[in-house]
Amino acid sequence: MKLQPIALGACAVLVLLSLAAIAAPWISPYPPDAMDLQAILRPPSSAHWAGTDELGRDIFSRLLHGARPSLLSAVAIVAIGATVGMAAGCFSGLVGGIVDSAIMRLVDMMLALPGLVIAMALTAALGPSLVNAVIALGILSIPGYVRLARGLALALREREFVQAARAMGAGTIFIARRHIAPNVAPAMLVYASFHFGGALLASSALSFIGLGMQPPHAEWGAMVGGGREYVLAAWWYVTFPGLVVALGALSANILGDALRDLAD
């Protein structure tokens, strides 16, 4: 039960990013929206570690302040998918019969849709905002969790300890909570870890195309989107926010690999 060094490094990166998200207001050198029209599109320097953007705002400070919406939205997407998906999947697998068939047909139907394109259209319909992007991406991630949890619950249903609990008169809800959920959790954790990386990429991509976080608020994907017009003039503008997204997603994927190896 030991994590590889690289997985520990991934954990460290995630902890560091979370700390930045929590402590941003106190540790960032400038307010995130403080403009300085005397210092527009300046390269990284000792005054501005990651340079400044087209309004003279400090990119490093905006990175720190952008951590909160960027990470929280990925966490929220995973939370929506995991809680609803796990509950529906365990329920579906345990109850079986017509309820199970109905839920699974619905899941098959949702999985037959191009998820990200539908999430994009749904966000546009609800109105471009990070909350709506999170709702859309969260809903569309539910079927994956349902399928996973149901498969595990189906296998667990036949195991002796579940049969014994049922023979002793335990109800479905009790069995689901006491016997199924704890045994489904490790596989869900692996899946959620990969999903966190994907959710971070998807929500920042929606912000990048203007459907997520709206200006002037700082969010990593939106920052890259703001910098794309200046990409040839100011490399630092798009480079640093994108780098943080990549680091976050990479860490989540490395962690997912390590957790899967542990679970096997």
Add this chain to the structure above:
Amino acid sequence: MRLAGVLVRRLAMLPLVLLGVVLVTFFISRVAPGDPAQLVAGPRASPEAVAEIRERLNLDAPLLEQFTAYVGALARGDLGQSIMSDRPVAEEIFSYMPATLELMLSAFFLTVLVGVPLGVLTALYRDRLPDIGGRVVAIAGISIPTFWLGLLLLLLFYSVLGIAPGAGRLDSSVVAPPTQTGLYVVDSLIVGDWTALSSALRHLALPALTLAAASVGVVVRLVRGSMIEVLTQDYVRTARAFGLPKRQIILQYALPNALVPFVTVMGLELSSLLFGSVVIESVFGWPGLGSFVLAAILNLDFPVIMGFAVIASFAFVAANLLVDLLYMALDPRVRGLA
């Protein structure tokens, strides 16, 4: 037996899936937004214009009636009018389709050409240098944001090295080949126009590479996993015991079996490629559906966004049905029983 069952169930599911597509897009276009008429009219429209659109779109009718009207319009290929251009959405989307199709197909081929050999290589050299290198490439591919990779490649190859061409599908001095398929690479091959071909390929290189990166990562990880599994199977051990050449064991015995899950995943990857094209086309000034849809998003041209979602959904369902048929062709166990 199990696989045949899967295929039969998929085919039986098709009407249900199509109904789902229509229901979901109807829900998004009519039920989810506060006022669809306002969305169609745009944020700056007068109340009279909004009322007129409410009337025209029949938004005060009962939902069921609206739904049947929606399905009827879809069946006629009517996706509404674009707000930006005031032309039919379907017509607009199909006019931008070839450029995006060319980009997606190139990314698709790149994914297969790079992903499969790299996946096999990593499995054969498990835990040695090629494996480690391949795995680093793969995890980077799935972790790097597509939009950021595109900008970085542009920065490196256009700005720093100066070898990447500018925006568009061809150099401005090159005449487009006569339209047969709308794919410049194919069209220029048909007429043997080598200048157009090389120009088209140079313009395709960076966007296709960007789009393919994530899928390459997915494919390498998948092929590696299934190849490692297949290599432990009895028939591979038997083949080895009979002293067959290693090459033949890998190419003839292991690889075809390892590729079965890969086919399914490639079908699913189409969704990422389509969304990716919306995100990156404008980065490279690629004049395709992605750039068009992105402009629609920025202008809140709702009919275009919805039309894109509808067409993308139908294309995705059709492609995955095709994948299931391919699956049948590849896997004799299914072919015999279906």
